[in-house]
Amino acid sequence: MKIAVEGCMHGDLDNVYKTLQHLEKTQNxxxxxxxxxxxxxxxxxxxxxxxxxxxxxxxxMKTFWKYYSGLAVAPYPTIFIGGNHEASNYLWEL
Structure with a gap:
């Protein structure tokens, strides 16, 4: 199993996912x-x-909202560990 680890993406999922897809393609x-x-x-x-x-x-806003709304679908299972810059109201709901 190959696990990509990203730190402090600050809601920019599109950029992170595109980078990982590029890595998959170039590194086979x-x-x-x-x-x-x-x-x-x-x-x-x-x-x-x-x-x-x-x-x-x-x-x-960055791009998390697109995945939350269903407009976009994450190409990888994604797990996150909260940091000090989070939308705490949403995380409390979870």
Whole structure:
């Protein structure tokens, strides 16, 4: 089993997934799981941005919302460990 480990993606799932797909193609390998270590930023909407503990200049939706809404599908099973920059209101719901 090949596990990719990513740190502090800050909600930019599209970029991380594209990078892993490029790695699979260029290295002729298959990634089975993505493990995100801290600062995943599962931001679904504006309300989640209000609960994010970051400086205002870093308040961005990024791309998690597309996967949450079903507009996009994650190409890899993805597990994350929360960090200090999370949408805590959403994580409390979980």
């Amino acid at each position: 390998t298959k990634i089975d799981l993505l493990l995100c270590c801290g600062d995943f930023q599962a931001v679904r909407n504006q309300n989640d941005l209000n609960s994010l503990a970051v400086r205002p200049k870093y308040l961005n």
